[in-house]
Amino acid sequence: MTDTPAPRPADADAPARDTWTIQGYWEHYAAGWGVPDWPDDTLWRGWTQYPGHGPGPEHLGDPADILDLGCGTALELVHYARRGIPVTGIDLAPAHLDAARTRCAGLPAEFHRADATAFLAGTERRWGAVVSRFGAVWFHDPRRLLPLVRARLSPGGLLAFSHAPAVPGCYGPQGMYPGGLRGRPLAVRRWSYTPRKWAGLLRAAGFERVDAAVLPAPDPDDLGTLLVRAWLPGAP
Numbered sequence: 094m095t096d097t098p099a100p101r102p103a104d105a106d107a108p109a110r111d112t113w114t115i116q117g118y119w120e121h122y123a124a125g126w127g128v129p130d131w132p133d134d135t136l137w138r139g140w141t142q143y144p145g146h147g148p149g150p151e152h153l154g155d156p157a158d159i160l161d162l163g164c165g166t167a168l169e170l171v172h173y174a175r176r177g178i179p180v181t182g183i184d185l186a187p188a189h190l191d192a193a194r195t196r197c198a199g200l201p202a203e204f205h206r207a208d209a210t211a212f213l214a215g216t217e218r219r220w221g222a223v224v225s226r227f228g229a230v231w232f233h234d235p236r237r238l239l240p241l242v243r244a245r246l247s248p249g250g251l252l253a254f255s256h257a258p259a260v261p262g263c264y265g266p267q268g269m270y271p272g273g274l275r276g277r278p279l280a281v282r283r284w285s286y287t288p289r290k291w292a293g294l295l296r297a298a299g300f301e302r303v304d305a306a307v308l309p310a311p312d313p314d315d316l317g318t319l320l321v322r323a324w325l326p327g328a329p
Contacts, residue, residue: 134196138168140226140255141318146311148320150176153253156221160245162209163228167193167202174200181220183207183229209233213241221247225254231283234266235291239298249327252300258307258319259285288319295323 141147150172153159157178161170164182166189174180179201184190190204197204205212209229223242225231230238231254242252268282286294288305295303300323307317 134168134171137172140169140253140320141308141310142227142257142316143311143318147255147308147318152322153222153224153251156251157247158220159222159224160220161228162212162223162225162230162242163232164193164204165189165226165228167196167204169224169226170202171196171200174202177201181205183209183212210238210241213238213245216245219245219247220250222251222253224252225256227256228254230254231256231285232281233284235284235286235294235298239294239300243299243325246325248325250325251322252295252324253322255318255320256283257285258317259287264290288321291319291321295321300324301326 137145137149139145139147139149140152153173159170159173159178159180161167161180161182164170164184167174167180167182170180170182170193174197180197180203182190182193182202182204183206184193184204185206185208187206190206193202193204210233223246239252246252264286266282266284288307291305292303295305303321303323305319305321305323308320309317
């Protein structure tokens with residue numbers, strides 16, 4: 094549930110590429126992209142890259158609480174917090190977190206600067222739903238991430254995520270060099286699979302029921318969105 098990632102060109106204000114880290118890249122991405130100015134926070138932004146397209150807030154049902162892995166500026170989380178649902182967001186970019194805290198001021202919301210796997214491995218808390226809109230699920234090895242998510246979900250809990258669909262014939266881990274072609278290379282990786290492969294990975298990680306599909310874009314000539322939901326078995 095963060096703003097759609099895209100490589101940012103190097104510029105004069107960027108830190109030296111030789112000193113970049115993954116965290117530093119995302120900080121520079123957030124600063125270069127800018128914090129989106131959503132015109133009306135009462136409007137639902139949506140689970141896809143097209144504003145208002147796709148399922149609404151009911152997509153998660155009625156969880157007791159929510160953890161967002163890559164929360165961006167909390168454009169989606171704020172709607173749940175306004176319903177009184179406690180929300181927790183993590184992100185690597187301070188600019189995103191500052192905007193998220195401002196957007197959710199006075200609401201049951203907390204935000205942390207953290208990597209998804211490190212945060213999940215370092216907490217004993219559980220949530221009713223874990224979500225990722227174009228966020229951390231896309232940028233972590235699912236064989237490492239999914240068991241950590243499972244351990245931090247309550248019985249019957251839901252994992253919901255969305256991101257761009259895989260390029261046909263190009264599956265698994267994929268990378269880019271966001272710092273340009275000179276200097277010490279920094280690799281940013283993301284993992285792309287078909288809906289069927291995602292379903293298999295989720296069931297192997299202990300999820301009981303999986304709903305995975307590519308939702309067509311409003312304009313059929315545009316790129317669709319992979320939407321995935323997976324539930325844990327309920328309490329005995």
